[in-house]
Amino acid sequence: MSYQVLARKYRPQQFDEVIAQEHVTRTLKNALKSGRISSGYLFTGPRGTGKTTTARILAKALNCAEGPTATPCDKCPSCKEIIASSSLDVLEIDAASNTGVDDIRTLRENVRYLPTSGKKRIYIIDEVHRLSGSAFDALLKTLEEPPPHVVFIFATTEPHKVPETIRSRTQRYDFHRVSVSDLSTHLKNIADSEKIEIDENALFTIARKADGSVRDGMSLLDQMSAFAGEKITVQSVIEALGLIERQFYFDYVAAIAAKDASSALDMVKKLVDSGIEIPEFCQGLADHFRHLLILQNSNNPEKLLELSESEMESFRNQVDYFTSGDVLRMIRIITDMTADLKSGIDPRLLLETNTLKLATMESTVLFEDILAHLADDEDIEEEPGSGSDLFGTTAAPKPTAVHPVSEPAMDAPPLEPTVGPSEVRAINMPMVQTAWPEYVDHLKRSNPMLSALLAMAEIKEVRDNIITAVFFNAGGTSKQVVEKPHYMSIISESLREYFKTNLKIKFEVDLNNKGKKEHKSPAQPEKIDTEKLLEEDDKLRNIVERFEGEIVGRKKADD
CATH class of the missing domain: 1.10.8.60 (Helicase, Ruva Protein; domain 3)
Known part of the structure; x- marks a missing residue:
């Protein structure tokens, strides 16, 4: 026996076997049980959703030896003939190749004849919207007053092209896309x-x-x-x-989030060299950002996103890379690029320029956030004892009676530096991970000790401009040092200076993980008697007093 393709081998033969169209099959089964058989049906929906298959099952149900029945036996001669597409009482007509009025006139002549062996004479007209206007007019009278032994079943993917006069004379059933x-x-x-x-x-x-x-x-x-x-x-x-691997989209979006234009352009070259069509990539990229947008804004994203568990987890890892406003702007850039691709411009040029646009796009700032920052600035400026205004200059004391305020202790947490509204922007994890080594080098110029400690930390999370850094193994001591108020102030100021926005940072210790890479532990400072050292060295004492410094260790100078 010759090989039979899966689409034919596993074609449903019962209403219950039709996939994901219960709203249609339930109605038809109830109509068959109650004997409410219509003279005309219109099945609409996307391709491959079961329209013609359901029409055949309905034909079997009507002409079965036990019918009309909701469960045709598939054993009687009528059922076997319909399954084999050899029944004289079930005629399948392709409207795409029988569009003329003469074909419909022939059909009108044939409807007068009674069925040969079954109970009904059934006409299944596929792609009925392809019939000409005159053909529809010729069919109208027959459809309005058909013989009692005739049933028409129309199937179409474009119901809006079927005249209203035809639609009003049939029962319409809409088949849905299968999830x-x-x-x-x-x-x-x-x-x-x-x-x-x-x-x-x-x-x-x-x-x-x-x-x-x-x-x-x-x-x-x-x-x-x-x-x-x-x-x-x-x-x-x-x-x-010839599909695009989903991991490629994750890597591309990660490069965009990190504002790594060079890596993103390298990926564009790889895409073009692989021969993948750029419009297909744009469609997949827009779909990727759609997933992120739904994850950010939906309470039940699993119902809206058709993803496997591993894919859902990968998308959740990127959900904090952008704000919803950023994602909407990126989708707009992609849709505009898709439209521009039809204009004849070099597709590679369009993709490269829009990749640079995505990689250099500044984050969306809500007006409410700007107002909130302004309000915070006013609160800080008016705080008693702050001693400075927004621009860091000494504020003149207000002519109001105040109680004496003691000078703040050295360990008191200083005020966090503020930035103007123009510096309010979102920072995501890829941006911090990419720039962290450079930031550590930047900090090294002003404070080598803090730089050495932060070099041992790894970025765990960035959310709402709050960085979570983790020390591994015996990192408890490092955490205690960097969390001292004085050092936290230095770190906060350096973060603001380097990333050009307000950032907060918090530290954690993971004793069960060695981290992604081993770090050399910094040399422990030699235990010294600082008071004795200052008494013995007048120059050192003058330096410490002049710069309000402190001695943290002693190291032999290089030759």
């Missing part, structure tokens, strides 16, 4: 029946490529089983179908 989860489950059952081993991510990739079409999904699974054999992986699906 990725439902389609992947269906494909998994077929793969198990065919003894094909396939991983979860490969199933989701095939289901997404099918775009809601069960027929397309089964055809792709058939193609992949021929390509990969008995074991199908997501990598084999990407290679066989």
Whole structure:
């Protein structure tokens, strides 16, 4: 026996076997049970969702020896003939190749004849919207007053092209796109029946490529089983179908978030060299940002996003890279670029220029945030004992009676530096991770000790402009040192100076993790008697007093 493709081998033969169209099959089954059979049906919906299949099942249900019934037996001669597409009482007509009025006139002549063996004479007209206007007019009278033994079933992907006069004389059933989860489950059952081993991510990739079409999904699974054999992986699906690996989008977005234009342009070159169409990449990139936007704003993103568990986790890792306003602007840039691609401009040039636009785009600042910063600035300026205004100059005392205020102690936490509204911008984790080594070098110029300690820390999280840094192993001592108020003030000021915005930082210790890379522990400062040292060295004492410094250790100078 010749090989039968999966789309035909696993074509549903009962209403309950139709995938994800319960709202249609339930109504038809109830109508058959109650005997409320219409003379005309209009099945609409995307390709591959079961319109023609449901029409055939309905034809079997009407002409079955036990019918009309909601469960045709598939054993009687009428059911077998319909399954084999050889029934004289069920005529399938392709409207795309029978568009003229003469074809409809022939149909009108034939409807007068009674069925040969079944109970009904059923006409299934696929892609009915392809009929000409005169053909619809010729069909109108027959459809309005059909013979009692005739049933018309129309199927179309474009119901808006069907005249209203036809739609008003039929019962309309809208077939929905099949979700990725439902389609992947269906494909998994077929793969198990065919003894094909396939991983979860490969199933989701095939289901997404099918775009809601069960027929397309089964055809792709058939193609992949021929390509990969008995074991199908997501990598084999990407290679066989010429898709863009999802990790490529994650890497590209990470480069954009880190404002690493060089890496992003390198990825564009890699994309172009691989031969992938740039419009396809733009569509996938817009879809990637859509996932991030939904994760940021939806309480139940799992219901809206058709992703596997591993993919969902990867998207959650990037959800804090941008604000919702940034994502909306990026989607707008991508959609504008997609429109520009149709103008004939070099696609690579467009992608490179828009990549630079994305990588250099400043973060969105809400007006409410600016007002909040202004309000904070006013509060700080008016705080008693602050001693300085917004610009760091000494504020004149107000002519009001105040109680004497003792001078703040050295360990009292100083006021955090403020920035103007123009410096309010969001910082994300890729930006901090990329710039952290340079920041540590920047801090080294003013405070080598703090720089050495921060070099041992790794960035764990950046959220709402708050950096979480982690010390590993025996990092408790380092954490205690850098969290001293005086040193925290130096770190905060240097962060503001380097990143050009207000940033806060907090530190944690992870004793169960050695970190991604080993760091050399800094040499412990020699224990010395600072009072004795200052008494013995007048020059050193003068330096310490003049600069209000402190001795943290002693090191032998290099020759």
